[in-house]
Amino acid sequence: MTAAKPKRRRARPPGALILIAGCFAASALLRVTDPSGSLARAAASIGDEDGPAVEAPAQCEMVDDPTGLLATLRERERQLDARAAEIADRERLLDVAEAKFKEQLEALRTAEEKLAATLAVADEAAEADVERLVKVYESMKPKDASKIFETMDITFAAGFLARMRQEAAARILGGMSAERAYAVSAVIAGRNASVPRE
Incomplete structure (x- = not known):
């Protein structure tokens, strides 16, 4: 009886390697024939026709006259300082007026108390005079x-x-x-x- 010979595997062609090598070759060819990349951009725009449009990022607007803006800010600051000084002056005047009012009110209270005391003395004196006259008329x-x-x-x-x-x-x-x-x-x-x- 003769021994069975092992079967030999058939060599497969390297298809995957060929495919990858073909992609690299196509990319190189594309770069050589279109160095500006206009074909790649056109292909990307064709793929995005149905999708939402991508807006370019908004750029900050530059101020044409930064010195004018600074002058405006300084003028506004000057106006606010003047207003604050005016309010402070009014507060000082109100404080002075309030102090004078309190002083006059205290003087008025003192004068009222003195007047009440004087009237009380006068009433007592008048009462004493009337009592004296009553006794004179009785006698x-x-x-x-x-x-x-x-x-x-x-x-x-x-x-x-x-x-x-x-x-x-x-x-x-x-x-x-x-x-x-x-x-x-x-x-x-x-x-x-x-x-x-x-």
Whole structure:
């Protein structure tokens, strides 16, 4: 029996290597025949006809006159500084006016307190004078006092008689004329007419 001979593999042609080599050759040929790359750009534009258009990146606009812009900014800064100085001046004036107002208000309060004290002293002095006069009229002879009360203003006479002791007031009223005594009595009674009873 003879041994079987192993089968020999058939050599395949190197197709993949040939394909890659062909691509490199075509690329080199394309570069030699179209050094500016216009064919490649045309092919790329044909492939992108259905897609969205690609916009070129926006470029920053250059200022034509940078010195003018700087001058405008400086003028604006000057205006803001002037406005701030004006506001500061107004605040100072308001502070001065407020201080003067407080000073005048304090002076007015002090004057008011002094006036109230003076009026209180004057009222006390007037009250003391009236009390002294009441005692003088009470100590006078009723006939002489009645003559004085006849010439007095009715309201004034009623004020004195209302402060006197009853006996002295009765004697003076008795020495006055009937009309005068009635008028004085009516004034004294009218002072208490508006006083609540309950």
